[in-house]
Amino acid sequence: MLPARHAAPLQKGLLLALLLSLAACGGGGGGDSSSPADPGTTVPTPTPPSGLTPPSEADAQRFLSQATFGPTQANIDSLRTVGFKPWLASQFQAKGNLYSTGYSDAIHKAGLKDFCKQFSGFPNDYARNNCWREYYSAEPLSREFYRNALYGPDQLRQRAALALSQLFVVSNAEVEGTYGLREYQQMLADKAFGNFRDLLKSVTLSPVMGTYLNLVNNSKADPNENFARELLQLFSIGPCQLNADGTLPGGQCVATYDNNGVRDVAFALTGWTYPAGGVSPWGSSGWKNPTYLRGQMLAVAAEHDQTERKLPGGGTLAASRTPEQALDAVIDALYQHPNLPPFIGKQLIQHLVTSNPSPAYVARVSQAFVSGKAYDFGSGVRGDMQALFAAILLDPEARGDNKNSDPNYGRLREPAQYIAGMLRALNASSDGANFYWWWGNELGQIVFNANSVFNFYPPDYPLPGTDVVGPAFAIENANSTLARLNLATAMLYWGGLQAEDDRPGATGTQINGSNWLALADNPTLLVDSLDKVLVTGGLPANIKTGIVDAVGVWNEKNHGATWREERARSAVYLVLASPEYQVQR
Template sequence: MPTAIEASRFLQQMSFGPNEAEIAAVQSKGFRQYLLDQFSAPASMYASGGSDEINTTMEKDFCNAKFPQGGTARDNCWRDWYSSEPLKWDFFRQAVENPDQLRQRMAHALAQIVVVSDRETEGTYGMREYYQMLRNNAFGNYRTILREVTLSPLMGDYLDMVNNEAAAPNENFARELLQLFSIGVCELNLDGTLKGGKCTATYDNTTVRNYSYALTGWTYPAGGKNPWCNNGVCGGWQNNAYYRGRMVSVAAQHDKTERVLLSGTTVPASRTPDQALNSVLDSVMNHPNTAPFISKQLIQFFVTSNPSPGYVSRVATVFNSGTFDGITGGTGKGDLRAVIAAILLDPEARDMNRMTDASFGKLREPILYMTGALRAFGGVTDGVPLGRWWFGDAMGQPVFSSPSVFNYYPPDYPLPGNAGLLAPQFGIAGASTVMGRSNFANSLFMWWYNKGGTYAPDATVFNGRGTRVNYSLFEADAVDAGKLVDRLNLLLLNGRLSAQERAQVVTAVETWTTNENSWLTRTDIASNYQRERIKQAAYILLSSPQYQVQR
């Protein structure tokens, strides 16, 4: 069975951060059984925010018509009904507290491949539909993901596929389907390396045009109304904007010319929009690039930015076969349950010697930096300060608010000062965002909680409860600075402190003693020296290179 350090490292890779209860569970069950249990855990549900009423009402000014003047509901109408803020609250609450950790992590990884951003879309209920779809299909099949993404009315808006006419189709979605969502721009070997040692283009603009024609003739699902049109129905073949369900086909607006796609696939002249879509999906799923292109990115999100060609090849082989050591969802090629099991149970992922390999691991992305801290310390959050307008922005990764369809950072971003190594998350690492990490650690332990009072919940937020950690879990052990540091070293750093580093942290923690009564007994600051020791240790370890870089 795994040691505590092995269990902690496994959880760093597959969850939003270890806590002591989950470390014990992994030790008891072993890696494989723990994964199987995660596959069967019920999916967390996005629930906050307004309904589809914003697109089904005949009111021309929804917020003013819906809510009385002078109330908080009207003041927060855009936030609660049109923005992704309510989803951010749910995301962080559930990432910190809910048991379906692997499903949530997988959906978070998929959301950074098939990107939709609130910077160019609006409609809270529509975003809720899209991101819940990724959770629901996180252990399904990648072809299903591509189909759902293609028919998503939110994606249709974001990349201009909705209401694409046969006469002059927009190429945006077709291009990103190839470039980002499936095959990439360069021909690859199964192991993710460039075929022939150089970049040979996988497609040209003629190919993009053929795909865009094949994907014409889709409009919004029925149900939307537009108060600016007669009787709420606009002219033409398009349905009004509506983001619940899948887009529907309109055969009269679908291209009928024969189109040559990739992978030896041809869309015949006589076809329906649904038949053309199936041909599009066949062509990308059968392309030899899809397995290594998607597999390598998933490895990068979970384990390491620089997987060996052998690691990529093993996972890509599982992608193509749909099974891994008896683990499968039974969906065939593209089975994501088999793929994620192959990623997390691969010898390269589980090799403890990799913790000292300078080319292994990855910079912890900001979202995982925040959730890891809260989970380790038994924290709770309503998500408010972790989203776009607070620390999400400060660290460069506000969830659901990617600056473009290319995500927050590219998968091939080079490690600064070390040509040949990739470091995707360094694409958003700069002086200000790195300082944002330290500021978060400082704020969580030194400002929000028990230094001038708790970080107060926002009364206008659903299930608002503030953001705080649970010091009581560690106070008894804080009497012994060494014991406290050892516990946190396991939780946060997988035991990676050297003996010298550990001694330095212990010395810093021991500066808080029972003699500090004048400050600790102030009536406006409820604390004790054990609690201050926890804060000191937490800030040092969360700011350390060992926490910043996951190995």
């Protein structure tokens, strides 16, 4: 364990250098720049370069950065022994703790206008004093999210679920109800490796989504168009027609739908109300059930539009139908739409691997979605998510030892990934607190609390001064960059994050740097080891030499008994602060 010390001053010019370096190395995709494929082109799936050959240490680290919340040396060694495909097969079956807290639906069962002030069933003063946090907010889920990210055996499922939560956004900024938010995030995790059609239908029927985007209680007279628009724009086919490789035909955006199309979908999805279970009269009348966020919304046939409507991409919804039939018709039209595979596939590549995948990479992932098969994974049914994730992670553009030399490859580690990756590398123990309102806010990403349905950052955010995009750079600025360094300082120099007094069983977050401390006698070996685990061996020679020299300044003669701790602490801090760690490559 590294003992707590006062924070060392930041190196002169480090912040400026970091920001400039991030902009230089964080945006692109590189790789194959083949010409766009036509929508109907069948793109063969190549054999990944790994095959049955044991992964290299660098590629094992890279794979774990893409498929988990961060590698450790033990994880790297294990993956090299097992291999990519067996590891994926085991992760597709792995089950973790996921979201075991936030079960209570009392806020919608009590039947009171102000639950926190009037409900008398609190077990103790702690629950009474923290009612909003524990019953209404996503903060308990955030605690569990970070604990799962640190310790969960189902790393790929959780990494996939985080990505899906940023495609199918609901937010505590608009929806209050811890149990409902828990149900929604659990659903994304449960269905992450199933079929996309089932996932899209479950998202549509969620009362949390219904509340967030105004689908619930939509009557046939004049439905709210909010959910219908985002279903088309964000959750399935996107606003512009796409080739199978994600490019625009002719380089121009041709709309996939117009406002009449949005309105037709809105009418087709009328007549859904909350599940049974709520008792509060607020917001309920006639056919509308009281607010309740567990289960799926219920159909009310009498409030469903019966006019003939056009379906997305062509086709017609008959005038005489049930709400369930109309919903299935809309979901099927989107599921079969040629835009869906490249639109969703490219965004998942961006969340896991690289911000600017080549058209050929997107085309191969799209083909895996269509065929339901990739690298021996998948059921052979369109939309198989195991095939989709296998195609993303085993693609030649994701694998290989030459990525560090490509200045346009990679993605900025978003704050949740930065936090979890740092803590995993430092063998931290944590209760998961402190990362919601405080550090999450400082770094720009409070999980499950996005500012809008467009997520924390858009997929097409342009990286200033370049011709590529860098999505997570939309929430990166001087303040959030400094906050990353301050968090590393707190963990390494301030004894970690202290337990909060108002939470039973709170432990705070502390690190265990003994594995790095054991290497402190040899600065070169220490920095090399950190480079391999945190940066895929990607530290440039001049930066590595500078860190080694800075670490070597600490010695017993001049700095007393704690010189080894100071060496380990300095080495870890400087690698975590480097642009090469901030950008996942």
